[in-house]
Amino acid sequence: MIISTTHNIEGKRVTDYLGVVTGEAIVGANVLRDLAATARDIFGGRSGAYEQELRKAREIAIQEMQDEAQKLGASAVIGVDFDYESIRGTMLMVSASGTAVRLE
Numbered sequence: 001m002i003i004s005t006t007h008n009i010e011g012k013r014v015t016d017y018l019g020v021v022t023g024e025a026i027v028g029a030n031v032l033r034d035l036a037a038t039a040r041d042i043f044g045g046r047s048g049a050y051e052q053e054l055r056k057a058r059e060i061a062i063q064e065m066q067d068e069a070q071k072l073g074a075s076a077v078i079g080v081d082f083d084y085e086s087i088r089g090t091m092l093m094v095s096a097s098g099t100a101v102r103l104e
Helices: 031-043 048-071
Strands: 014-028 076-087 091-103
Touching: 014 048, 014 076, 048 076, 048 091
Parallel strands: none
Antiparallel strands: 014 091, 076 091
């Protein structure tokens, strides 16, 4: 299945718009990662642990969105958008949404 942030797929014509599909993932960050991230905030650098958790959450959200699109008989999801939120400072939420379509 094609997943795209664009609103069309080059060389393909959309034949049916099947509706909005979404996927969400919420992952927790543990105390040790929080301490390591705080140290990186103070001293500089990237937080590999948080980056890994965000990547994992994004992949889960995409998979859920794709599963929903497949149930509708879609061959692609276009106009995909991602939102990232922090919940209570200890959890990370990633949501993905787009339009499920059938392509020619």
